[in-house]
Amino acid sequence: MAGGGVAGAYHGTGAAPGAGVGCARVRRRLATPSPGAGDPGRRLELGLWPAVGPGRRRLGPGVWRTVRAGGGPGRFPAMSPALLLEARSLVHTYPGRDTPALDGLSLGVERGERLALLGPNGAGKTTLLLHLNGSLRPQDGEIRLAGEPQGYDRAALRRWRSRVQLVLQEPDDQLFAASVSEDVAFGPLNQGLDEREAEERVARVLEEFSLSALADQPPHLLSHGQRKRVAMAGAVAMRPDILILDEPTAGLDASGQMEMLAALERLNDDGTTLVFSTHDVDLAHAWADRVALFAQGRILALGPAQSVLRDPALLRAAALQPPMVVRLTHALQAAGWRDPETTPARDVEALARRLTPESLVVR
Numbered sequence: 001m002a003g004g005g006v007a008g009a010y011h012g013t014g015a016a017p018g019a020g021v022g023c024a025r026v027r028r029r030l031a032t033p034s035p036g037a038g039d040p041g042r043r044l045e046l047g048l049w050p051a052v053g054p055g056r057r058r059l060g061p062g063v064w065r066t067v068r069a070g071g072g073p074g075r076f077p078a079m080s081p082a083l084l085l086e087a088r089s090l091v092h093t094y095p096g097r098d099t100p101a102l103d104g105l106s107l108g109v110e111r112g113e114r115l116a117l118l119g120p121n122g123a124g125k126t127t128l129l130l131h132l133n134g135s136l137r138p139q140d141g142e143i144r145l146a147g148e149p150q151g152y153d154r155a156a157l158r159r160w161r162s163r164v165q166l167v168l169q170e171p172d173d174q175l176f177a178a179s180v181s182e183d184v185a186f187g188p189l190n191q192g193l194d195e196r197e198a199e200e201r202v203a204r205v206l207e208e209f210s211l212s213a214l215a216d217q218p219p220h221l222l223s224h225g226q227r228k229r230v231a232m233a234g235a236v237a238m239r240p241d242i243l244i245l246d247e248p249t250a251g252l253d254a255s256g257q258m259e260m261l262a263a264l265e266r267l268n269d270d271g272t273t274l275v276f277s278t279h280d281v282d283l284a285h286a287w288a289d290r291v292a293l294f295a296q297g298r299i300l301a302l303g304p305a306q307s308v309l310r311d312p313a314l315l316r317a318a319a320l321q322p323p324m325v326v327r328l329t330h331a332l333q334a335a336g337w338r339d340p341e342t343t344p345a346r347d348v349e350a351l352a353r354r355l356t357p358e359s360l361v362v363r
């Protein structure tokens with residue numbers, strides 16, 4: 001997805017770049033973006049940070065309290081038990097296109113889950129993700145956060161983005177500051193944290209993402225994988241309830257993928273809800289709680305990863321190959337192997353552990 005195209009179609013806050021930033025250092029940085037870096041104005045428009053107001057406030061060492069825009073935790077009504085974020089009957093047709101990118105699409109995100117979006121190129125995954133934090137506005141339908149329909153005025157978008165952060169597929173659409181630490185600090189400062197609080201938070205996030213040694217480096221001099229980690233660190237520094245990621249492991253080497261997943265796992269264990277698009281069916285099968293299969297701007301199926309990604313008809317309809325572990329399991333079973341467990345293996349390593357001498361005796 002080209003960031004420029006999205007910016008063209010954006011119906012956003014109209015917030016000026018740096019609006020509400022209470023720190024002269026950041027204002028200076030915004031005036032002198034690093035060479036080859038993304039546009040801070042677009043970063044704000046895309047909701048990569050919320051503006052000043054809501055966020056997590058540090059009450060003391062290790063003690064944080066979530067502060068909602070509009071004055072405290074009562075801002076949002078009591079939630080339905082599980083659904084945290086909902087897309088309802090979204091329609092979006094990009095200018096100059098005959099067919100809709102989203103064609104009446106509905107999807108509910110459950111609190112605390114890991115939800116993977118899968119489907120062929122052009123199916124509408126990125127377009128949906130851009131709707132989930134208000135970066136794109138549907139021509140029909142609505143987004144609900146904690147049961148409440150979301151508005152698109154400036155204040156509503158601020159509240160929305162304090163809870164839902166988006167990490168774009170291309171880090172260069174997101175990074176702009178002169179150094180890694182300044183880039184990661186921008187969001188917390190924009191949230192209203194003072195410099196000391198922001199510095200503490202940045203140090204912690206950089207450590208979480210193994211970026212401390214690169215803190216003073218200009219992002220444009222880093223590798224693609226490192227820039228991707230910086231982009232994610234910037235979103236995580238906002239302490240969102242929901243982290244939305246467009247192809248978070250694409251373009252990363254094996255160890256980069258493992259590190260990315262370990263970081264996401266820690267966030268999820270701490271209660272952050274994760275929604276991510278991917279073309280990696282093995283990853284979705286092994287790691288997601290639920291998957292949504294996309295085709296032509298619609299959702300073909302939404303359900304537990306181990307059910308949806310084992311259904312040959314659904315996989316065919318979404319133009320996907322079954323996960324490797326499913327194919328191997330079928331091949332082994334065809335050769336007479338009996339799975340000693342009742343639930344299917346999630347990944348090849350788990351399957352390998354089941355290949356005991358007894359199970360391999362062909363009957």
Ligand SMILES: Nc1ncnc2c1ncn2[C@@H]1O[C@H](COP(=O)(O)OP(=O)(O)OP(=O)(O)O)[C@@H](O)[C@H]1O
Nearest residue numbers: 001005006094101120121122123124125126127128
């Ligand atoms: N800025 C844009 N302007 C016009 N059309 C667009 C724009 N962005 C996306 N589209 C179109 O919208 C449809 C959905 O695109 P989208 O990027 O959401 O798909 P995707 O599922 O994310 O694909 P991929 O797997 O390739 O990332 C495609 O037909 C695409 O060409």
Ligand SMILES: [Mg+2]
Nearest residue numbers: 001125126127
């Ligand atoms: Mg995409």
